Amino acid sequence: MAKVIVVTSGKGGVGKTTTTAALGAALAQHGQRVVVVDFDVGLRNLDLVMGAERRVVYDLTYVAEGKVRLPQALIRDKRIETLFLLAASQTRDKDALTDDGVERVISELRSSFDWIVCDSPAGIERGATLAMRYADLAVVVTNPEVSSVRDSDRIIGLLDAKTEKASRGERMEKHLLLTRYDPIRAGRGDMLGIEDVLDILSIPLLAVIPESEEVLRASNIGSPVTISSPKSAPARAYDEAAQRLMGVDVPISIPNGRSGLLTRLFGRRAA
Amino acid sequence: MNWFAALARRKSASVARERLQILLTHERVAGGHSDLIPLLREEVVAVVARHVAVDPEKVNVRIERGKAVSLLEIDIEIPAADPTSHAIKRGGGRSGEMAVESIRFSS
Numbered sequence: 001m002a003k004v005i006v007v008t009s010g011k012g013g014v015g016k017t018t019t020t021a022a023l024g025a026a027l028a029q030h031g032q033r034v035v036v037v038d039f040d041v042g043l044r045n046l047d048l049v050m051g052a053e054r055r056v057v058y059d060l061t062y063v064a065e066g067k068v069r070l071p072q073a074l075i076r077d078k079r080i081e082t083l084f085l086l087a088a089s090q091t092r093d094k095d096a097l098t099d100d101g102v103e104r105v106i107s108e109l110r111s112s113f114d115w116i117v118c119d120s121p122a123g124i125e126r127g128a129t130l131a132m133r134y135a136d137l138a139v140v141v142t143n144p145e146v147s148s149v150r151d152s153d154r155i156i157g158l159l160d161a162k163t164e165k166a167s168r169g170e171r172m173e174k175h176l177l178l179t180r181y182d183p184i185r186a187g188r189g190d191m192l193g194i195e196d197v198l199d200i201l202s203i204p205l206l207a208v209i210p211e212s213e214e215v216l217r218a219s220n221i222g223s224p225v226t227i228s229s230p231k232s233a234p235a236r237a238y239d240e241a242a243q244r245l246m247g248v249d250v251p252i253s254i255p256n257g258r259s260g261l262l263t264r265l266f267g268r269r270a271a
Numbered sequence: 272m273n274w275f276a277a278l279a280r281r282k283s284a285s286v287a288r289e290r291l292q293i294l295l296t297h298e299r300v301a302g303g304h305s306d307l308i309p310l311l312r313e314e315v316v317a318v319v320a321r322h323v324a325v326d327p328e329k330v331n332v333r334i335e336r337g338k339a340v341s342l343l344e345i346d347i348e349i350p351a352a353d354p355t356s357h358a359i360k361r362g363g364g365r366s367g368e369m370a371v372e373s374i375r376f377s378s
Contacts, residue, residue, distance in 0.1 A: 145287075146287050146290065146291055149291055150291060150294065150295065153298065157299065189282055189283065189284045190283055190284060191284055192284050192287050192288060193284065196284065196287075196288045199288075200288070200291050200292060200295065
């Protein structure tokens with residue numbers, strides 16, 4: 001049965017789009033049929049991070065309005081056969097995307113994909129609530145930094161109030177994905193630790209993505225980090241998150257900051 | 272001075288944690304049931320104002336969410352020297368502050 005994930009955070013710039021691309025790709029790398037959907041109307045970027053910016057013809061708004069059929073707007077990834085992108089409109093008005101339209105698109109996507117990963121815009125306005133409305137579970141992307149934690153707390157409140165699932169009286173499944181974590185700074189007490197963030201937000205941990213140059217490198221070349229650098233620490237963390245979402249019981253890797261002897265001998269490539 | 276600076280810096284994460292915990296306790300009350308607190312405040316003010324003059328600004332309604340029970344706290348400050356009021360003295364407090372009994376309810 002298809003699962004709809006919303007990748008959300010409230011605050012901008014914490015790694016929603018990076019996470020959508022990496023999680024979507026990782027799920028597809030495990031043979032799952034995946035579509036990543038950009039809900040950031042007017043500020044689309046998932047196409048760029050996925051390396052498909054020159055292939056966008058039709059977008060989510062067109063399909064939601066019934067102007068084109070879904071297959072015309074879906075862009076198949078050139079690296080992974082089972083991975084697709086549905087871009088956001090860059091030029092259309094935000095209000096062109098309606099609740100009914102989104103519901104129709106999501107339910108049509110459900111019949112042909114295993115995973116529908118929705119990249120939410122920042123903020124708590126309509127775009128963000130539309131992205132979460134029909135989700136089965138949420139991945140809350142948070143940096144170990146006060147403003148991000150506060151905004152995540154706000155988004156958790158919205159997930160429990162504004163989703164279809166919540167309004168049916170069901171429990172909205174929420175997972176924390178901590179990004180840009182630096183174990184050395186956290187160890188020194190200069191950065192909120194994993195336990196701190198978990199204590200404050202009280203939702204289960206899905207993954208800890210260590211701060212890493214590989215993440216920026218991946219977006220530079222338009223490739224999800226799990227494809228561009230599958231052995232890197234962030235890619236492994238995303239891959240484990242994907243497996244956990246698939247129901248595989250894999251332990252959560254916690255970056256410990258103590259680079260192994262090999263890493264120390266062979267340069268500082270590890271995160 | 273350097274020693275102080277170093278100490279302050281070393282503890283920035285725990286400062287962050289503390290600040291967040293305090294802030295979010297308040298914000299969750301406001302955000303969680305966005306309508307409940309203003310509604311309670313409005314109705315409580317209306318009821319109390321029928322008998323005592325109250326400054327709506329001095330009415331503080333808060334909910335503290337706990338694991339087993341939550342605590343609803345209503346603090347109403349009543350001006351001490353109000354000639355129109357006859358119910359103040361019974362509150363017992365010199366300042367005329369009347370603390371409505373805390374109400375416990377399951378969360």
